[in-house]
Amino acid sequence: MDSFEKCSRMPAMAQKRVTALIILILGAALGWYLYHSQISGSKPFKLGLDLSGGTQLVYRADTNAINATDVTDSMAALRDTIERRVNLFGVSEPIVQTEHAGALAGSPEERLIVELPGITDTQKAIQLIGQTPVLEFRLLKQGASVPTELSSTTIAAAFEPAAITGKDLTSAQLEFQSSGGLTNEPVVVLHFNSEGSRMFAELTAKNINRNFGIFLDGVPISVPVIRESIPNGTAVISGSFTPDTAKELARNLNYGALPVPIELISTQTVSGTLGEKAVQDGVKAGLWGVAFVGLFMLLWYRLPGLLATLALVLYIFANLLLFKFIPVTLTAAGIAAFILSVGMAVDANVLIFERMKEELKSGKSTKEAIEDGFARAWPSIRDSNISSMITAVILFWFGTSLIKGFALVFGLGVLVSMLTAITVSRTLLMALGINAKHGFTRFLFGSGTTH
Amino acid sequence: MIIVTHRNIFFALTALVIAASLASVLMFGLKPSLDFTGGTLVQVSYDGTRPSPEALTQNLTDVGFKGFSLRESGDNGYTLRAATLSSQQRENLPAIFSYQGGTAHIDELNEVGPTIGKELRNKSYIALALVLFCILLFIAFAFRKVSKPISSWVYGLIALVTLVHDVIVPVGFFALLGHLTGAQVDTLFVTAVLTVLGFSIHDTIVVFDRVRENLRINHDHNRKEPFEETAGRSLNQTIVRSLNTSLTVVLTLLILYFVGPVSTKDFALTLLVGIVAGTYSSIALATPLLVEVALRKGKK
Numbered sequence: 139m140d141s142f143e144k145c146s147r148m149p150a151m152a153q154k155r156v157t158a159l160i161i162l163i164l165g166a167a168l169g170w171y172l173y174h175s176q177i178s179g180s181k182p183f184k185l186g187l188d189l190s191g192g193t194q195l196v197y198r199a200d201t202n203a204i205n206a207t208d209v210t211d212s213m214a215a216l217r218d219t220i221e222r223r224v225n226l227f228g229v230s231e232p233i234v235q236t237e238h239a240g241a242l243a244g245s246p247e248e249r250l251i252v253e254l255p256g257i258t259d260t261q262k263a264i265q266l267i268g269q270t271p272v273l274e275f276r277l278l279k280q281g282a283s284v285p286t287e288l289s290s291t292t293i294a295a296a297f298e299p300a301a302i303t304g305k306d307l308t309s310a311q312l313e314f315q316s317s318g319g320l321t322n323e324p325v326v327v328l329h330f331n332s333e334g335s336r337m338f339a340e341l342t343a344k345n346i347n348r349n350f351g352i353f354l355d356g357v358p359i360s361v362p363v364i365r366e367s368i369p370n371g372t373a374v375i376s377g378s379f380t381p382d383t384a385k386e387l388a389r390n391l392n393y394g395a396l397p398v399p400i401e402l403i404s405t406q407t408v409s410g411t412l413g414e415k416a417v418q419d420g421v422k423a424g425l426w427g428v429a430f431v432g433l434f435m436l437l438w439y440r441l442p443g444l445l446a447t448l449a450l451v452l453y454i455f456a457n458l459l460l461f462k463f464i465p466v467t468l469t470a471a472g473i474a475a476f477i478l479s480v481g482m483a484v485d486a487n488v489l490i491f492e493r494m495k496e497e498l499k500s501g502k503s504t505k506e507a508i509e510d511g512f513a514r515a516w517p518s519i520r521d522s523n524i525s526s527m528i529t530a531v532i533l534f535w536f537g538t539s540l541i542k543g544f545a546l547v548f549g550l551g552v553l554v555s556m557l558t559a560i561t562v563s564r565t566l567l568m569a570l571g572i573n574a575k576h577g578f579t580r581f582l583f584g585s586g587t588t589h
Numbered sequence: 590m591i592i593v594t595h596r597n598i599f600f601a602l603t604a605l606v607i608a609a610s611l612a613s614v615l616m617f618g619l620k621p622s623l624d625f626t627g628g629t630l631v632q633v634s635y636d637g638t639r640p641s642p643e644a645l646t647q648n649l650t651d652v653g654f655k656g657f658s659l660r661e662s663g664d665n666g667y668t669l670r671a672a673t674l675s676s677q678q679r680e681n682l683p684a685i686f687s688y689q690g691g692t693a694h695i696d697e698l699n700e701v702g703p704t705i706g707k708e709l710r711n712k713s714y715i716a717l718a719l720v721l722f723c724i725l726l727f728i729a730f731a732f733r734k735v736s737k738p739i740s741s742w743v744y745g746l747i748a749l750v751t752l753v754h755d756v757i758v759p760v761g762f763f764a765l766l767g768h769l770t771g772a773q774v775d776t777l778f779v780t781a782v783l784t785v786l787g788f789s790i791h792d793t794i795v796v797f798d799r800v801r802e803n804l805r806i807n808h809d810h811n812r813k814e815p816f817e818e819t820a821g822r823s824l825n826q827t828i829v830r831s832l833n834t835s836l837t838v839v840l841t842l843l844i845l846y847f848v849g850p851v852s853t854k855d856f857a858l859t860l861l862v863g864i865v866a867g868t869y870s871s872i873a874l875a876t877p878l879l880v881e882v883a884l885r886k887g888k889k
Contacts, residue, residue, distance in 0.1 A: 188852065196705065239704070242711040247704065260698050261680040403702030412632075412696040416850035423849035427841040434837060471777060474845055474853040478860070481841035482788075485834040492830040518798070521731065522791040528723045529787030533780055536716035538624075538709065541776050548784070 151571050158569030161452070161562055168455040172462075181462050186469035186543060189417050191410030192255035193263040197400040199236075199248040204398060212398050213248055218386070220252060220267060222357050229254050250400060260407045274356075275300040277341075278349035284361050293358070297351055300341055306334025310388045315376065324384035326360070328373040335371025343367035360387060420473035427477045428454065435484055439491045441582035445566040446487035446559070453483050453558040460550055472543035479551030485522065486559035490515040504572050512564050519560065526552045590821030596877035603874050606866075607754060610761020617764040622773035623699065625713070627706035629674050632697035633686045634666040640689040642667075648688050652678065660771050663851075666696070668771070673700060713779045720783050724752065724790055731794050737804070738816060739883055744801075747878045748793045751870040755789045756782060758866035759859050772855045781859040788838070789867025792831045793875045799823040800879065816883045824876045835868040 175181040187194050199216060201209050213236040221234040233253040240246055257263045276297035278284065285292035308329045314322035330338050342350075342364050351361045352375070362375045375387070432450060435443035457476065461468060494511030502510065530549030534542055592599060623630050640648075645667065646659055657671035667686070678685070679698075686693030728748050732741040759782060766772045800823040807814050839861060846857040 196702070198702075198704070239708055242708045242715070258695075260695075261676065264676065264679075404705050405698065405700040407695070407698040409694060409696045411694075416852060419848060419850045423845050426844045426848055430840045430844060431837050434840060438833065470850045470852045471780070471856070474849065474856060477841050477845050477849065478784075478838065481838035482834075484837050488830055488833045488837065492833070496826070518795055521794060525724065525727055525787045525791050528727065529720055529783050532716050532719050532723070533783060536712050536779075538776060541780050544777075544780055 154565065154571070155569045158565050161565060162448075165448075165452040165455060168452070168459055172455060172458050175462065183458075183461055184465040184467045185413070185417070186467045186472070186539065187253055187255060187406065187413075188408045188470050188540070189413045189420075189468060189473075190255045191258055191408055191413040192253065193257045193260055193405065193407040195252045195254075195263060195267060195402060196404035197250040197252070197267075198403045199250055199398045199400050201248050201398055209248060213250070216250060216398055216400070220250060223267065224252065224254065225357070229257060231255055248398075249403075256410070258407055258409050260405050263407075264402060264405070274353040275302050276351045276353060277345060278351060278361065280348070284349065284351075284358065293353075293356065297353075297358075300350070302330070302334055302337045302341060306330050306337065308334075312381070312385045312388045313374075314381075315374070323376060324379045324381045325374050325376040326379070326384050326388045328375065330371045330373070332371070335369075338371065338373065339367060339369040342373075416470050416473075420470065420477075424473070424477050424480070427480050431480055431484055435487065439487075441570075442487070442491050442494065442563070442567060445563050446484055446491070448566060449487070449558045449563040450480065450484055452562055453555055454480065456554050456558065457547075457550060460554070461547075466546055466550070467539070467543060468547075469540050469543035471540050472547040475544045475547035476551065479548060479555065482526070483551065483555035483559055486515070486519045486555060487563055489518050489522075490560070490563075508564075508567055512560070516560075519556070523552050523556060590824050592824060592873050593817055593821040593877055593880055596880060599873040599877055600881075603754065603870070607757055610757045610764075613761040613764045613768075617768035619760070619764055620767050620773045621710075622775035623670065623701045623706065624775040625706050625710040627673070627701045627703035629669075629671045629701075630697070630699040631669040631671070631682065631686075631695065632662065632666065633669070633683075633693045634663070634696050635691040635693055637691045638689075639665050639667065639691050645686070645688055648685060652681070652685055654678070673702070709776060713776065716779065716783060720786055721752075724786060725749070728790070728794070732797070734801075737808075738886070739879065743882055744797045744879070747875055747882070748790060748797065750878065751793050751867075751875050752786060752790060754870045754874060755785055755863060755867040759785060759863035762862045763855075763859055766855065766858065770855075777853070777856045778859055781856050781863060784860060785863030785867055788864060789871065792835070792868060792871035795831065796824060796827050796871055796876055797879070799827050800876070816887075817880050820876050820880045820883075824872065828872060831868060831872055835864055838864055 176183075199213060201212065204212050217234050217236050221232070224232040224234060232255070233251070235251050237249040237251055238246070239249055252263075252267060254263050254266075257266075277300050279296055279298050282296040285296050308331050310326055310328050313325055313327050315325050316322050345364050346366065348364055349361050350364050351358045360375050379387070428450065432447040435446045435450075437443070439446065457479075460466065466472065490511050493515040494507045497507035497510045497514075498504065527549060530545050530552060533545035534549065537543075537545055639645075639661075642659055642661065649657060649659070649669070649671075653675075654669075654671050657669055660668045660670075662668040674682075682695055682698070683693050686695075728745045732744045732748075734741065763772065763774065763778060767774075800820055803819050803823050806812075807819060842857050842861040842864065846854055846861065849857060
């Protein structure tokens with residue numbers, strides 16, 4: 139309430155009008171930016187699988203055979219391995235993540251969630267994930283350079299297979315080697331079995347100064363240069379490693395195969411056409427929703443209603459911008475939440491304007507009525523937003539990705555609407571500088587009030 | 590205020606609606622969706638005419654589907670609910686559905702494992718309990734100041750009664766919807782109910798706040814006014830904003846239902862029923878109940 143009582147120490151009229159103008163220009167700029175980023179596709183909305191079409195697969199990882207302390211590491215290695223497979227398959231913007239399901243699932247379990255936009259053949263997606271990974275060693279062909287764009291064809295063109303394979307590797311580990319200077323350089327040390335050691339010695343002796351590629355699932359993870367013949371069955375990969383990247387490489391080499399067995403427990407596939415239809419329907423419903431709510435506000439509350447509608451448009455722009463930049467993954471439920479929030483965003487205005495009318499009825503001037511209306515409606519607006527925020531927060535916690543989408547959009551809507559429905563519409567209303575006790579101006583403010 | 594004067598009519602109406610909702614739940618039951626039970630949902634649409642349900646049922650039985658349910662969806666599609674698929678069934682899905690000249694497209698395939706179902710079920714219960722608990726705290730906070738002639742906790746209790754009403758009505762409605770269209774209780778339904786709880790409680794608090802404000806003003810000005818009239822006046826002062834805040838939401842939900850995505854239609858409808866019920870209860874149940882309690886206390 140305090141913030142509104144400062145109304146009596148308001149800055150000069152001109153200043154208020156400048157603020158209002160800035161808000162309007164800012165709003166127009168937001169709209170312009172949204173329109174252009176959407177047309178040019180420079181910053182598209184992030185769509186969930188139910189809107190973009192695609193497949194989500196959920197696996198349970200069997201971590202029984204693994205020490206509790208290593209579970210996190212193994213799951214990270216699992217994620218990386220699956221991610222590489224998915225990337226090689228040419229899926230755009232896949233999501234691979236791990237999830238720890240707590241006691242609510244009956245018993246705790248580690249899960250792997252894979253989202254493949256655009257893949258709508260569930261069985262094909264499952265096969266892609268299920269492929270056995272391969273650790274391979276290949277030599278860079280004479281005169282060839284490491285291709286910048288990696289695909290199975292460019293790799294086949296630049297590399298030739300080496301005799302040694304991943305099954306000859308016994309382990310890889312991170313070590314620090316001082317390379318003449320004072321600093322210790324992180325390196326990855328490979329240990330081969332006896333068969334591998336023999337082949338590796340032969341290979342390195344023959345191919346000094348050639349590049350030797352280490353491939354996991356067909357993707358080169360390191361392409362060191364052979365500097366000398368290596369007879370003892372260990373190889374050191376040095377390069378521009380940080381301790382972290384060296385550790386990751388060692389881990390990837392150790393877990394060339396999936397570090398833990400996985401089992402499919404859930405799939406969800408939505409066809410692209412269905413998703414596209416959902417987006418179209420959602421946009422249509424959004425536009426109609428704004429139009430109807432705006433019309434209602436205009437007809438019922440007249441001039442303040444018009445300003446509330448302006449504030450609502452600004453609310454929509456601000457929200458859409460947040461969706462793009464956070465970014466919020468939009469689902470059908472998220473779109474529903476946004477449309478619902480349009481109806482709720484003007485609620486604050488309804489509370490304010492109804493209060494304003496009461497103040498007008500009691501004989502106050504429009505200026506006083508506006509000031510008191512905002513101030514006295516505030517506790518009520520605050521309370522209603524608190525109860526909505528409670529729901530949003532709990533839903534966000536409770537949610538599957540679908541419900542999280544709803545809760546995030548709903549919660550953001552509540553927060554942003556506090557700003558637009560109160561501050562923006564108040565600034566606009568004040569900037570008009572109306573202070574009438576009679577006549578047409580008063581009519582503009584007070585529908586349903588007697589003059 | 591007509592609602593306060595003729596409150597018995599509204600009590601009867603409320604009782605009728607609650608009885609109908611409960612009857613609907615008892616008669617039709619609430620069918621949990623695969624979100625909670627685990628299983629498979631397949632949504633197919635056809636190029637050309639869809640095969641007859643009998644023929645398709647036969648076909649599904651032949652390839653080893655057991656205990657499934659097949660429903661026509663839209664003008665040219667089917668919804669199949671079944672247990673978990675074998676990978677062979679999954680691979681041959683389009684072929685299994687393409688029958689009698691219709692070419693099937695799998696629009697949606699959703700398989701949920703039993704542990705995920707169990708987890709979501711438990712999470713739903715906890716979310717519901719948590720929202721109720723937080724709203725209880727919220728009510729306790731909103732009515733923390735003691736007031737006369739009715740003590741604070743009565744306001745809180747009545748607010749809680751209206752909340753129960755606001756949940757029973759959409760749940761009963763959804764049981765009916767399930768009977769008519771096969772709609773099932775899924776996570777979206779739980780979301781709708783929780784959203785209604787958060788939204789509806791507020792209207793009741795607004796009316797009650799106004800009652801207490803008017804009581805205080807009367808007290809300060811030493812004005813004698815029957816409680817019935819104070820309550821009626823308060824309702825009168827807040828009814829427009831209660832109706833209008835709900836109306837804007839109802840508008841958007843109607844549009845969401847009629848124009849919006851198919852996947853959120855049931856959701857929009859549940860919210861719509863819940864919010865209408867919430868608005869009704871805050872106007873026609875909360876204040877009349879308050880008056881009733883005050884009068885009975887006065888007679889003692």
